[in-house]
Structure formats: structure tokens, C-alpha cells
Amino acid sequence: MSSQDEHDFDEFLRRLLREEANAIEPADDGLERIRARLTRPRPAPAVWVMAVFAGAWRRAAGAAPSASAWLRTPRRWHALLGARPRRWHAWLRGLPGSRPRRWRSPAVLAAAAAVAVAAGVLAFTPLPRQAVSGTAALLRSFGGAHGNGAAGQGGGQAEGGSGAVPAPTTSPGSSGKQAHRSPSASPSPSAAPSPTPRSESASSSPAVSPSPTPSASSSPCPSPAVSPSPSPSPSLGSGACPSPTTNPSTGPTTGPTVGSTPNPAP
């Protein structure tokens, strides 16, 4: 299979999946069902299990002071750990300025070192946060681009980032919904015009790649990561991101005020 064939098949598959998904018309009562399930009491076993855990937690919390007081006695530690504390004790006594009662220091030092290492790792590796925010920005853009025709507007607290993404017009249905959405959107000051990031083919229209999309980073609720996904693997990652395809004519991005449209849900 040549690379051209692969590319064509990629495009074919993308189009196919989008058409398949866009053909789905979710029921209008989705939000009502969710609300109904949230108000419905949980089944009895779940309540029972939660009650048991809550009781166990309360008991543990109540027993914690007495347990810590019990453990504070060195003799108990000796009983628990055998002769090892005595060795630590002797070793610590040999240290300059150490007091005899500092038999706990190795454990404390080890715990402190572990905490410090964990904190350092978390502080100096922003990757997880970046990855989370980057992926979420992409997903938001994707959802916002696709989900405008969904039933209901969900109380108007839709994610603001959805507006910073080009409008999708892959299928006729979605294009119509987008046309409905655009006027209702108030362009937020920080929402940049959609840059129409990539046009891979004439049929699939410009695509929003998750990584370099400037609109995602300039969204009203920006994710801290400018380039969320470094896309270390260049094969499929960065190049094959069709996500929300857009019609260049609908260029200006829509703001986060998607909720201004009426809620069709009863």
C-alpha cells in the first residue's frame, strides 16, 4: 500500500466515521434522563456499602489519636520492630548533636525524603497537567464543534473553549446547526478568529489539530499548555487530526455563550 493510498484511505475513513456519527440524532430527553437519574436514590446495596465504609472511616478517625499515642511510646516500637530500633538508636547516638530520644529520625527522614522526591517530581514535570489540559482543549473543541445541535443547552454553562474552534460543516446536518449557532454567539474578546489550521483535502475541509491549534490556547478558558501534545510520534498524531472540520466561510469563532439559544428539552 503506497503512502498515497494510505492517505486516501485515511481520509475516506475519517469521512466515513464522521458521517456515521453525524447521522446519529440523540434523543431530546437526554438531559432529562440524566437529571432523573441524579435525583433517583441509589440502590440499597450501594447505600449499605457506603454506610459501612463511612462507619469504618469514622472509627478509624476516632482511633487515630489513641493509636498515635500508643505508637509514640518507644517500647511499643521495639516490640513491633524487634531489635532494629535499638540499632538505629545506637547509630543515632553516635551522631554529633543527636539526642537519645531521636530514635524516630530515620523513619521521619525517610518519609520526608519520599515526600520531597514526590513533590519534586510533580513540580518539575508539568507534562501530566499539560497533557490533561491539552487533551481536554482538543476534546472541548471537538465537542463544541459537533455538539451544538444537541438537545438542550444545559444551563448555559457550556465550556467556553468550544467557541474557539472552527465550526464544523462536515455533514449537511451539522452545517445547518452551525449556521444556527453562529449568530447567537457573542465573540468573546479573547477568542481569536479561527485560523483554519489545516486543509488536508478539499472534501474534509480544514482540520483542527490538537497540538498546534492556536485557537485552543487562546480560548476564553485557556489551558495552560500552549502546545498540549508534543506529539512525539509524527506519524499519525499531528498530521491526522481532522477533528472538527470547518467551513472557512464560518470563520470567526463563536464565543462561549452557546447557552443563549433556547433549550429544546421540555
Add this chain to the structure above:
Amino acid sequence: MYAAHYRSLVGLAVLLVRDGNTDTAQQVVQDSFVALHRNWRGLADGNGSGDRALLYLWQRVVNRSRSAGRQSASGDTPGSAAAGPAPATVLTAMRTLPRRQREALVLQHYAGLSTAQTAQMLGISADAVQRHTARAMSSLHGVLESGP
């Protein structure tokens, strides 16, 4: 969040659920929203962006689609908007792909996630994602070449 993402999530679930049943997909997405609501306190971002919540929602849909596909072995397959026998054949073949291959394919080709993001979403390595995607593409291409 519901307004912005419900429809796209249902589309994702339809592609991920093995039987392709729309009702099952909606059930999956509704379950995910319920779970999101119940875990909202731990998922809310300080800056109010909802990044973590959205990621949780997507991961929940992917995970729930697996069990939903297992529970309902059969169901009505939604009609494809794409005309012609080949797309239907490819879609049918896609539903018979192994779960990981199907997930990697859908997340990359439908959701537009990168390899790294797909790996994060599925909890596997990027190499594994590439491997699954390549195998899935090969299988589907073979189906297309062999004809309906």
C-alpha cells in the same frame, strides 16, 4: 457541558460500542454524565476550565462503551449516512475489529486525537497505539480491497 458535548459523545459511543446501537450509546453517555456529576467535586478545576472534567467524561465514555458492548451482543445497527456498499462494509468490519484497535482507530480518526493523546486516553503507550492503528487500518484496507 451537556450542550456542548453530548452529541459528539453519543457519536463517539456509537462508533465504539460494538453493536453500534444508538440507544446503547446514549445510555453510555448518560451514565458518564451521571458519574461526572457525582465526582464533580474532585474534578473541578480551579480555573473553571473543566479540562479534567472533560477528559474524565471522554475516558468514561470509552470505558463504558466496552462494557456496554459486552452486555448487548446484538442490536440494530444504525443506517450509515455514507452511500454505497463499501462504506457499510468498512463500518461493519470496523465493528468486528479487536477492541483496542477499534478504540485507537476511532479516537484518532473520528475524535482527531494525536497518538500521544490517544495513548493517554486508553492508558497504553504511544507505540501500542500506533501498532493497533496500523493493524486496524490494514484490516480495513484488506476488507475494502476484497470487496463486499
